[in-house]
Amino acid sequence: MTSQLSRRELALAAACAPLLAGCRSMAQDSDSSPLFRISLAQWSLHRTIRAGELTALDFPQHARDVYGIEAVEYVNQFFADRAEDPAWINALRQRAEDAGVRSVLIMVDGEGSLAASDSAERARAIRNHVKWLGAAANLGCHAMRVNAAGDGDPAEMQRRAADSLVQLADHAVGYQLNVIVENHGGLSSNGAWLSGVMRIADHPRVGTLPDFGNFRIQGDEWYDRYLGSQEMMPFAKAVSAKSHDFDADGNEVHTDYRRMMRIVLDAGYRGFVGVEYEGDSLSEHDGIVATQRLLERVREELAPEFA
DSSP, rough: OOOOHHOOOOOHHHHSSOSSSSSOOSOOOOOOOSSEEEEEEEEGHHHHHTTTTTTTTTHHHHHHHHHHOOOOOOGGGGGGTTTTTTTHHHHHHHHHHHTTTTEEEEOSSOOOOOOOOOHHHHHHHHHHHHHHHHHHHHHHHSSSEEOOOOOSOOHHHHHHHHHHHHHHHHHHHHTOOEEEEEEGGGGGGGGGHHEEEEEHHHTTTEEEOOOOSSOOTTTEEEHHHHHHHHGGGBBBBBBBEEEBBBBBBBSSSOOOHHHHHHHHHHHTSEEEEEEOOOSSSHHHHHHHHHHHHHHHHHHHHHHHOOO
16 A cells, blocks of 8 residues: 555655646646636536537537637536547547637536445445546546535544545546545535645645535525635635626626635636536526626726736
């Protein structure tokens, strides 16, 4: 078994090594212009895809042609049986390259609970996630997004989640990939709890994906989205601009995007911010456009402040 010290040394060495060009680059891009870049989360089109009106293979070209967006974030639910199908993954990569679109990350769901109290269940979940590292690497992504779901005592869940994340990150080192956790319900939507997981994991390839809207812990219990984002941003390797509803001025009614993006930028983040429309009041197309325009407007307004 690899020692704790040698594992950390290996991870740190890989993290400091020169990164691959293009899509392989880390989310924290050194390019200062623009202030941040905009990507499109595949989930924004989940109804369109499930209705058979858009295929997973056509998604990158659609992002470029319809929205002029240069980068995409995949959701494994739309090609759940393709993780170990290199021909299909290579075809998707080629579609993205042909469209001039960067593959940023894969959001992985449905592969088990990484903080489960049952050790066999947890080990199975880790194995299930490992195969998506290969798919993410073949696509040229910089990260695989996972969930920190589990059961039992919150402190024990933290330790189990951190242990699973470190095991996945040790696999990810060879692929130059990050393993990142989204606030996605339950304790993971508690910013203090999730930032605690990050501190326990203490691995350069483990990080967070703060989502502006996913701070519902259960039922009517919500965590403060601004506090939660502040707590998660020191570990962020991606950011999701979740949106649901807009007012007549084009502002998201549940999230103050200016306040939220100041939190993001104050943390030094300059990577991709993903458009993730999840509302019902607008069509998926119109919701994506509204979110994109809001991000562009906020970016322009904040540019002088963060120049």
